Amino acid sequence: MAWFENDDCRRDVNAKNVRFILPRLNIAEDAADKDVQEAVAQWLWENRFNDNTNSDREESGKYYWYLWTLGASLENILWYIETRATYHDHADMASEAPSDDVEAFIYSGNRVFDQYNVNKLKVGCKQPRFVGAVVGKEPKGKHSLSDLRFAEDRQGQLWIWQKPEEEENEVITDRYLAVVDIGGRSRKADYSVIVVFDRFWMMDGGKPEVVAQWYGHIDMDLLAWKSAQIAEYYNHALLVIESNTLETKDRDRFVDGDQSEFILNQIRSVYDNLYARKQSEAEIRQEAPKKYGFHTNVATKPMVISTLVECVREQLYCERDERCLDEYLCYERKKNGAFGAILGKHDDLLMTRAIGLHICFREMDMPKVVSLNNIDREHTERKFKNEATII
Numbered sequence: 116m117a118w119f120e121n122d123d124c125r126r127d128v129n130a131k132n133v134r135f136i137l138p139r140l141n142i143a144e145d146a147a148d149k150d151v152q153e154a155v156a157q158w159l160w161e162n163r164f165n166d167n168t169n170s171d172r173e174e175s176g177k178y179y180w181y182l183w184t185l186g187a188s189l190e191n192i193l194w195y196i197e198t199r200a201t202y203h204d205h206a207d208m209a210s211e212a213p214s215d216d217v218e219a220f221i222y223s224g225n226r227v228f229d230q231y232n233v234n235k236l237k238v239g240c241k242q243p244r245f246v247g248a249v250v251g252k253e254p255k256g257k258h259s260l261s262d263l264r265f266a267e268d269r270q271g272q273l274w275i276w277q278k279p280e281e282e283e284n285e286v287i288t289d290r291y292l293a294v295v296d297i298g299g300r301s302r303k304a305d306y307s308v309i310v311v312f313d314r315f316w317m318m319d320g321g322k323p324e325v326v327a328q329w330y331g332h333i334d335m336d337l338l339a340w341k342s343a344q345i346a347e348y349y350n351h352a353l354l355v356i357e358s359n360t361l362e363t364k365d366r367d368r369f370v371d372g373d374q375s376e377f378i379l380n381q382i383r384s385v386y387d388n389l390y391a392r393k394q395s396e397a398e399i400r401q402e403a404p405k406k407y408g409f410h411t412n413v414a415t416k417p418m419v420i421s422t423l424v425e426c427v428r429e430q431l432y433c434e435r436d437e438r439c440l441d442e443y444l445c446y447e448r449k450k451n452g453a454f455g456a457i458l459g460k461h462d463d464l465l466m467t468r469a470i471g472l473h474i475c476f477r478e479m480d481m482p483k484v485v486s487l488n489n490i491d492r493e494h495t496e497r498k499f500k501n502e503a504t505i506i
Contacts, residue, residue, distance in 0.1 A: 358408030
């Protein structure tokens with residue numbers, strides 16, 4: 116329960132009870148003598164975008180306005196201002212008097228994402244148009260990508276907001292991007308996520324948008340094949356698999372130990388638009404084998420999180436799943452400098468956005484329309500799709 120739902124968390128709006136609070140709001144006492152409530156309300160409105168605070172025992176006008184949007188009254192906000200003055204930081208106050216579900220969890224107070232910018236992304240969130248699965252002749256193996264179709268199932272784990280588009284006389288290269296974050300198969304494990312971005316509108320200065328997402332628990336090898344099916348369904352999208360879990364974590368989940376190379380190479384034999392890490396000049400000269408999958412480490416994780424912070428701040432993409440916004444609000448920088456979710460929360464959806472948007476803006480070429488008039492369609496499509504693969 117939010118603190119302002121408690122009747123005890125309120126102060127009468129009159130000059131006697133709020134006189135010591137008015138200076139904290141930079142409201143002159145004589146200006147509020149006639150109507151304290153009007154003076155406080157005016158201050159609240161005028162400072163609704165103000166990020167500044169005068170001390171570590173106060174919050175910004177922007178935060179007080181956020182409390183108002185949550186349902187706190189002027190009396191509630193005045194109680195908060197008075198009570199907040201007894202705490203040195205927001206985290207301590209939040210642990211005693213949480214304002215929402217996020218603050219109900221204990222966290223360090225060093226959030227990565229601005230909650231006001233996160234809330235702006237809600238405008239694009241909505242229920243999926245289709246729910247079901249992409250299925251082929253077989254669930255895995257060389258025939259898994261044959262006869263692909265979407266099978267509607269209201270209990271399915273694949274949500275689709277926009278199905279793939281195909282034009283009869285043209286193909287758009289580098290349009291779709293599929294990103295995979297691998298979790299575990301047990302209910303207590305992290306979730307596995309496959310998200311698909313549509314980059315079509317970037318050609319005209321628009322935003323990439325989330326158009327599909329699979330979310331659930333599954334064996335890792337089956338997830339890999341499922342991701343290939345979804346990527347193929349979305350016009351042979353570039354498929355990016357985050358490979359840390361496969362390479363370094365929870366190896367006891369495999370009977371034969373680490374199978375990352377085996378699994379990724381299996382997909383590569385059938386799906387040729389698989390993301391490979393950029394090779395150094397030395398690796399190219401030595402003809403070293405390509406390393407498939409995006410590896411998140413101490414060098415790349417700050418990089419992709421930085422991109423995501425920028426995208427959220429500048430509203431550079433269109434989000435569809437409100438659960439992802441919850442993960443943004445529960446993401447923090449730990450005392451040791453590492454990034455991660457607060458205790459009891461997940462960051463699986465978040466990481467697909469971080470990796471995907473980094474590749475979307477920093478690595479992929481801009482989508483391009485290619486006419487197929489008077490050209491063999493099948494040969495041309497395959498040619499451009501192969502050229503779209505990042506090496």
